Amino acid sequence: GENVEQHPSTLSVQEGDSAVIKCTYSDSASNYFPWYKQELGKRPQLIIDIRSNVGEKKDQRIAVTLNKTAKHFSLHITETQPEDSAVYFCAAIGTNAGKSTFGDGTTLTVKP
Amino acid sequence: DVKVTQSSRYLVKRTGEKVFLECVQDMDHENMFWYRQDPGLGLRLIYFSYDVKMKEKGDIPEGYSVSREKKERFSLILESASTNQTSMYLCASSLSGVWGGMNTEAFFGQGTRLTVV
Numbered sequence: 460g461e462n463v464e465q466h467p468s469t470l471s472v473q474e475g476d477s478a479v480i481k482c483t484y485s486d487s488a489s490n491y492f493p494w495y496k497q498e499l500g501k502r503p504q505l506i507i508d509i510r511s512n513v514g515e516k517k518d519q520r521i522a523v524t525l526n527k528t529a530k531h532f533s534l535h536i537t538e539t540q541p542e543d544s545a546v547y548f549c550a551a552i553g554t555n556a557g558k559s560t561f562g563d564g565t566t567l568t569v570k571p
Numbered sequence: 572d573v574k575v576t577q578s579s580r581y582l583v584k585r586t587g588e589k590v591f592l593e594c595v596q597d598m599d600h601e602n603m604f605w606y607r608q609d610p611g612l613g614l615r616l617i618y619f620s621y622d623v624k625m626k627e628k629g630d631i632p633e634g635y636s637v638s639r640e641k642k643e644r645f646s647l648i649l650e651s652a653s654t655n656q657t658s659m660y661l662c663a664s665s666l667s668g669v670w671g672g673m674n675t676e677a678f679f680g681q682g683t684r685l686t687v688v
Contacts, residue, residue: 491674502679563613
């Protein structure tokens with residue numbers, strides 16, 4: 460089955476700096492790669508996603524890149540703000556009815 | 572707005588009790604999932620269902636069973652609760668890509684924090 464590794468497990472940055480979180484996956488059939496943000500005490504919510512036919516996608520301060528050959532994808536957050544502090548999860552989904560395999564999560568702390 | 576609702580936010584049960592966690596979604600999604608979230612272990616899939624009465628084991632199904640009698644409802648059952656099942660349980664739903672569509676994001680419930688004493 461699919462295996463997703465996520466790094467780093469914790470990340471601390473200064474407000475205004477950039478943050479990068481990386482994930483690798485094992486199943487070359489995976490075709491959809493969402494990123495979720497989970498604030499303390501709340502449910503995970505989608506912040507950005509990318510499909511396997513696209514190499515990069517951007518939404519304001521957030522971007523995701525995908526390298527299918529190397530089987531890794533990354534989340535980039537620019538101009539970080541304290542409200543970006545949360546746990547971020549990557550996921551990879553193949554053809555099996557949308558079953559998501561999640562990374563273990565990255566706890567991002569943005570210091571004011 | 573998609574809504575996934577879990578029946579309880581907090582539960583405290585005794586060892587050996589049979590426990591039911593209920594999840595309802597209102598967007599006609601084919602897929603429904605039960606995850607367990609523990610610190611440092613991310614989101615681990617217990618069971619998922621891609622249609623009524625259909626179910627597949629996830630990564631950690633031992634000690635759990637599920638029921639999906641109606642499309643909108645997916646129940647997680649702990650046959651005999653144990654202390655190592657103390658955790659946060661998250662339900663999710665999504666549209667299915669298996670019938671020729673595209674896989675899409677999962678929408679999560681608010682979570683049930685279960686404590687087994």
